[in-house]
Amino acid sequence: MQEIPKEKVSEATQGLRAIAHELRLSVLCLLLNEPMCVQELMEATGAAQSNLSQHLSKMRLLGILANEKRGQQVFYRIANPDFAELVHALRKIYCPEMCGIKNK
């Protein structure tokens, strides 16, 4: 029966919200394997450019992703290993062979 401050719950909740979205989760799954650029993520997920960009930005601001510019492309990777772990935990539960989402 431990006590944890509300603040911790709030932090955890924030983390969960960040990945509790189909597109964002799909992206995270894809990035578990290797860094990818926006184009590749667009193709893999079927998302619209603007939309995808917004979600990537959101995750970057939260420290979940990091990005690196190579020429005119921007590559994204998972920056916070905690989230890789979280996704793995999810994968175990929902789908042992989770990752590499194709649109539809």
Add this chain to the structure above:
Amino acid sequence: MQEIPKEKVSEATQGLRAIAHELRLSVLCLLLNEPMCVQELMEATGAAQSNLSQHLSKMRLLGILANEKRGQQVFYRIANPDFAELVHALRKIYCPEMCGIKNK
């Protein structure tokens, strides 16, 4: 590089959304220890009766919680062990000694 159907991502997302809320996560943490009735959960979380009831109902409909009536009280427990696991995974990340939230 496995492929998973959109459906699985959708399911996982639904699961995440279900616990990505301060009050719901707090309740889940409390219920990791033992079943509790609504009154007890109200005291432990500081939530309003109606509000708590709605969240409990939501989680019950999603199969996360189950409830049992004893006299005029209703006891809730975690029905789906997957969610207990998820919360544990979260706990590892955010707070090694997570659980037993007191209001404020």
Add this chain to the structure above:
DNA sequence: CTCATACATTACTTGTTGCTAATATAATAA
């Protein structure tokens, strides 16, 4: 039967999230 307690449900309002469309910027190519 009446009252009190424990919980659920409904309706309403508000705040947040997510999408699209349009526009902006940066890099490379010609």
Add this chain to the structure above:
DNA sequence: TTATTATATTAGCAACAAGTAATGTATGAG
């Protein structure tokens, strides 16, 4: 320089989530 490709940003709107307040229902006490 101009055009093209890759990505980001902004604005506006539509959908959804969450909280409060009020009301409903069931159980047990007296």
